[in-house]
Amino acid sequence: MSITQNSKDWLCLQRIVRFGDTDAAGVIHFHHLFRWCHEAWEESLDQYGLQAIEIFPSSVDMQSQFSTALPIVHCEADFLSPIRIGDKLQLTLLPRKIDLNSFQIEYIFKLKQKKVAIALVRHRAIDPKTRHLCGLSTCIDRWLEASTLNRGISPL
């Protein structure tokens, strides 16, 4: 993986597994992984310098200027090793623009350099009122470009 630690810190995050993430089998209950992905994406946008209010609809915005929603159209995950409470997971985001209207993010979860889970989430840009496809907003486009710059062909 060619990402250097200096440049793109906003794509390398940490997640500590909490008690409420587990189930009675003593490992994480699977769907929380997708919650972690979405929260990590939001944290990544934060750290890159984008405000949640610019990206996500809220009741305030909805009545006025908000012009793009980014619903998820596909997601998937593979669980490779058990994930337990207290585990300090390293999380790498690999965003990629698919076309003018959509992008995806691959999420790689590692525990002490060992992959424990991977996930993929695909978003599409729509007008929240009509729900018709629309172009990605400038700020998402900028974040995608900055995120993929110099990555080359991803070895992952």
Place this chain on the structure above:
Amino acid sequence: MSITQNSKDWLCLQRIVRFGDTDAAGVIHFHHLFRWCHEAWEESLDQYGLQAIEIFPSSVDMQSQFSTALPIVHCEADFLSPIRIGDKLQLTLLPRKIDLNSFQIEYIFKLKQKKVAIALVRHRAIDPKTRHLCGLSTCIDRWLEASTLNRGISPL
């Protein structure tokens, strides 16, 4: 609506505990109880004959005719016995109007006639645009009246 006011079936529901409700201690993770309460309230309104779309804001309504939101201003719960996966809980709702703008629901969870948890949730009516207090809607008022009719001193 064919439900008679005497039976009040819409206030007596069942909830089966699912695997994802538990944590690594093998019993329910506490905050799911509040999710159950809210879902039970919605189910109660359904069974009484009210449509979710009349009661809860959605992105569609928000832009038009929707006039009352019912945010929760207080909630509390007591956990009396461990609740485990597969437990078939009987759930009784005891709604009560507090004043023109607010009401509360007490939730009693029993397992085989034994109380295992109780919860209380208080709602206030506001205008979703201004967030100022407003009166309860007619349909909520009607549900509250029907729910408390002839209850007298609560036997619970």
Place this chain on the structure above:
Amino acid sequence: MSITQNSKDWLCLQRIVRFGDTDAAGVIHFHHLFRWCHEAWEESLDQYGLQAIEIFPSSVDMQSQFSTALPIVHCEADFLSPIRIGDKLQLTLLPRKIDLNSFQIEYIFKLKQKKVAIALVRHRAIDPKTRHLCGLSTCIDRWLEASTLNRGISPL
């Protein structure tokens, strides 16, 4: 068990979308779909006649006889249409045995005969103590057989 094999009612469930399933965009927040899948699977096992306690680990069992866990190794979902509060979804489960140690369930969510989402969840049987692969338990095998009997080429 009184359910006949032809009806397979235990594979056709209903799910009503609740307020807490939505996010500020006014539609379901994506990962709740996987919670619905797991809960539907548990409901399906219930209706078929299996006890949760036979299938899922709990702190009680873990110390004694419990011998198989069924962790999820892969899951994915496609979101085809917006899903909103109050929507009464028809949910069809299509289980399939993969090999001696694993099976998958496809979940098809319809609103008024229109597919709104599909999901796929793959489980593997392991010994919860060693986490080594093991054979599917007799009761899961029986449920899989009953579920796929006479299905032929899936019409969905």
Place this chain on the structure above:
Amino acid sequence: MSITQNSKDWLCLQRIVRFGDTDAAGVIHFHHLFRWCHEAWEESLDQYGLQAIEIFPSSVDMQSQFSTALPIVHCEADFLSPIRIGDKLQLTLLPRKIDLNSFQIEYIFKLKQKKVAIALVRHRAIDPKTRHLCGLSTCIDRWLEASTLNRGISPL
């Protein structure tokens, strides 16, 4: 552990509200507040220097040395102002020992110095096998003492 007892940084945390915490009314869906409380408590223990594995049961520990569980017996919350996506909340924990077997934590959520919510969570120590009351573990006792030292009359 290098944290001095005066600073007590481990009791002053931050929480950023994420999209999945909201519902279709555009503000947080109430029960997530309790998830935040529990996660903040775990983070506080982390920062104080305690390992999750020492405090919380897991399937691994349960079969062996794990000797105390800390189930929640009571919780409550007041919601004072709407909480929205992107809000950067300051969170203060006020732990207090109640008796030999139990303690509580008050959680105060502020947005730009204004209280937006408060919560209270009460835990009791039990033996996870028998579920009988037992004394608080040494490490929890130590954390409680350090947390309340020199607090005097709470200024909050």
